[in-house]
Amino acid sequence: MKEIVYIIDDDASVREGLGDLLRSVGLEVLTFASSQEFLDSKRPDVPGCIILDVRLPGRSGLEFQSMLTSLGIELPVIFISAHSDIPISVRAMKAGAIEFLTKPLREQELLDAAYAGIERDCARRQEVALIAELRSRYDSLTPREREIMNLVVAGSVNKQIAAQVRLSEVTVKVHRGHVMQKMQARSLVDLVRMADSLGLTTKPAWVR
Numbered sequence: 398m399k400e401i402v403y404i405i406d407d408d409a410s411v412r413e414g415l416g417d418l419l420r421s422v423g424l425e426v427l428t429f430a431s432s433q434e435f436l437d438s439k440r441p442d443v444p445g446c447i448i449l450d451v452r453l454p455g456r457s458g459l460e461f462q463s464m465l466t467s468l469g470i471e472l473p474v475i476f477i478s479a480h481s482d483i484p485i486s487v488r489a490m491k492a493g494a495i496e497f498l499t500k501p502l503r504e505q506e507l508l509d510a511a512y513a514g515i516e517r518d519c520a521r522r523q524e525v526a527l528i529a530e531l532r533s534r535y536d537s538l539t540p541r542e543r544e545i546m547n548l549v550v551a552g553s554v555n556k557q558i559a560a561q562v563r564l565s566e567v568t569v570k571v572h573r574g575h576v577m578q579k580m581q582a583r584s585l586v587d588l589v590r591m592a593d594s595l596g597l598t599t600k601p602a603w604v605r
Contacts, residue, residue: 399423399424399425399443400424400425400443400444400445400515400518400519401424401425401426401427401440401441401443401444401445402419402424402425402426402427402445402446402447402448402511402514402515403426403427403428403429403435403440403445403446403447403448403472404416404419404426404427404428404429404447404448405428405429405430405431405432405434405435405447405448405449405450405453405458405461406428406430406448406449406450406453406477407430407431407450407453407454408450409430411450411477411500412428412429412430413428415428415448415502415507416428418504418507418508419508419511422508424511424515427440431453431454431455432449432453432455432456432458432461432464433455433456435447436468444515444518444519444522445472445514445515445518446472446473446474446475446495446511446514446515446517446518447465447472447473447474447475447514448475448477448507448510448511449461449462449474449475449476449477450476450477450478451476451477451478451485451489451497452478452479452480458476458489459485459488459489459492462474462476462489462492462493462494463492466492466493471518471521472514472518473493473494473495473513473514473515473517473518474489474493474494474495474514475494475495475496475497475498475507475510475511475514476489476494476496476497476498477498477499477500477502477507478497478498478499478500479499479500480499485497495510495513495514495517496510496513496514498510527594528594528595531580531591531594531595532595534579534580534581534591535580535595535597537579538575538576538579538580539575541562541572542572542575542576542579544562545558545562545569545572545573545576546576546580546588546592546597547592547597548561548562549573549576549585549588550588550589550592550593550597555569555570555573558573576588
């Protein structure tokens with residue numbers, strides 16, 4: 398299924414107009430009259446973004462943005478508003494919104510924002526998938542291999558590791574080779590970056 402843009406606005410004419418514009422460039426669109434309607438819907442697990450009216454009846458757009466974060470819904474948000482409200486726009490951007498557009502909306506600005514939102518969500522999903530893959534590789538290591546890996550990425554050389562874990566250097570080299578193979582690391586720098594992505598270590602100064 399293609400990427401989806403979700404439009405949440407209590408004004409039916411706005412929903413219809415934005416939906417027609419986005420569909421005209423080949424995007425899938427789902428529209429909702431309220432934030433609750435969006436939450437109650439079944440949403441496909443595909444990249445997308447949300448176009449959200451900042452002044453919805455009941456729960457405001459900013460409150461809903463905060464709720465999305467607490468619910469773990471990480472779709473990028475593009476705010477739209479009938480008023481140019483600097484304090485609100487600043488709050489929205491600080492909370493992670495990718496754009497704050499005022500009505501009447503410029504078509505190209507809206508399309509650019511929607512594409513940027515989808516691109517950001519695609520990048521986030523790729524990062525999540527990568528970390529999940531790295532975690533699976535790390536979980537395949539034996540306890541001893543994890544111990545060796547943690548020491549390697551911390552900057553210890555084989556001789557130091559051998560003394561610390563009370564093994565011969567030859568045995569350390571064997572374990573280190575298994576770590577590199579299972580983690581599919583092409584170099585020490587590659588392994589350190591993997592460990593950093595997993596939150597296992599801080600990169601040594603020589604890794605950029």
